[in-house]
Amino acid sequence: MDKRLDVNRIHDFGVQISNSYQDVNEVAKYMMSLFPNHVVFQRIYASFLGDVMNNENEAIEILARVKAYLESANNMHKLNYLNEDKFFGYNTGTAIITITVTPRDIGNITNASYECMKLLGYRHKEIKGKNVRTLMPKILQDNHDSFL
Numbered sequence: 001m002d003k004r005l006d007v008n009r010i011h012d013f014g015v016q017i018s019n020s021y022q023d024v025n026e027v028a029k030y031m032m033s034l035f036p037n038h039v040v041f042q043r044i045y046a047s048f049l050g051d052v053m054n055n056e057n058e059a060i061e062i063l064a065r066v067k068a069y070l071e072s073a074n075n076m077h078k079l080n081y082l083n084e085d086k087f088f089g090y091n092t093g094t095a096i097i098t099i100t101v102t103p104r105d106i107g108n109i110t111n112a113s114y115e116c117m118k119l120l121g122y123r124h125k126e127i128k129g130k131n132v133r134t135l136m137p138k139i140l141q142d143n144h145d146s147f148l
Contacts, residue, residue: 095119097113098111
């Protein structure tokens with residue numbers, strides 16, 4: 001088996017993900033028009049925008065609307081949805097890891113879903129803040145940061 005890293009193939013996957021953003025955005029906007037006060041969906045979408053698509057401005061706008069809705073007198077009991085650690089990966093059934101991608105801080109794990117913890121066998125506090133390279137095979141570790 002060829003153990004060389006196929007950078008072009010990985011790049012092509014990245015392009016596919018980026019190109020599908022528009023489709024995801026259209027579906028999300030439609031869902032929000034149907035269910036404008038669905039806190040969990042909006043938090044998931046805001047996390048996607050901020051963590052995956054690096055669209056922090058729109059993510060912040062959505063989170064501000066969620067917070068305003070939750071802080072209204074009739075919804076104070078729902079404020080626990082603002083706790084990021086409780087919320088992350090909420091009921092997704094999917095292993096999700098988010099990482100930092102800033103010029104001075106690349107690849108550090110900011111959060112991981114419960115399914116990810118089960119899959120990898122780590123507890124949340126054991127991997128939060130560590131570089132995601134520690135979870136990869138050696139062949140990917142050496143080149144990972146160059147993809148970000």
